[in-house]
Amino acid sequence: MAGQEVDDDALIEALQARAWDPGLRFDRADVPVAWIVERYGKSRLEQDRDDIVxxxxDGTVQLKAGAEEVTDYYADAPRGPLFPPISLSEVERAESRIGRRLPELLRRVYTEVANGGFGPDGGLASLTDGNRAPRHLRDWPCAASVHERNLSEGMPPSWLFLTYGGCTMEWHVSLTAVDNPVLLYDADSYTDPHNGLCHATASLRKWLATWAGGGDVWDEVL
Structure with missing residues (x-):
């Protein structure tokens, strides 16, 4: 148990380092095309490369996080979470809405790293309503609100929404299974949610650690 606590401490620090870096907090980052042309030359974007998304x-190009242009452009940008961490009492209020206690690691993520707004694919959902990222027209997804909607549509009450995975794909965490596996679910045209399960990462810890270390959570799926 002590070793696991140390591992979780290191994981929280790794998540903070990436989530608080605006060039790394998501799998992709926007960089102004004009800035790239001025700094590297026009031919930079004409090269055959696989990191242009x-x-x-608005005159930006979306690049994979870790691209040289992303690193350089955000080198001097202020560090900090997109949405500040919330208090334990706010987590407990969200848990009351969800009907279950969150895994301890996920509690620490929300109280020590950020209230969502970072992570794989669309980025981890917030636990509270009313968060909005700059230049976004809609509020950030709230896991508690999505959970309430999902319950009304017949989703298992032990599944908690984490983030959208593109198209009709969603990532959920099991709040009751051992090690809290992360479930990849296809929400398209399934009457029984279990029929939409596409993949299960063994644990929430593994899923978060993969991303914190610069990996792709989809590598295990594809």
Whole structure:
């Protein structure tokens, strides 16, 4: 148990380091095209490369986190969470809505790292309502609110929404199974949620550690 606590301490520190870096807090980051052209030359974006995700209508290019341009552009950006950590009492209020206590590691994530707004794919959902990222037109997803909606649609009460995985895919954590596996679920046209299960990562700890270490949580799926 003591060893596990040490491991969790190290994991929390690794999550803080990545979640508080605006160039690394998600799997992708936006960089102004004009800045890249001025710094590296126009040919930089004309090269055959696999780390360009998309171009935005606002004059930015979305690159995979860790790309040289991302590292350079955000080198001097202020560090800190997108949404500050919440108090234990706020976690407990969310748990009352969810109907179950969260895993201790997830409690620490929300009280020591951030109230969501970082992590794989769309980024971890917040535990409280009313959070909105800069330049976003809608509030950030709230895990407690999504859970309440999911219950009304027949989802298992022990599944807690973590983040969207693209298209109709969602990541959930089991609040009751041993080690709290993280479940990849396809929400498209399934009457029984269990039929939509596509993959299960062995534990929440493994899923978070993969991302904190710069890995891709999809590598185990594909």
């Amino acid at each position: 998309s171009y935005g209508s």
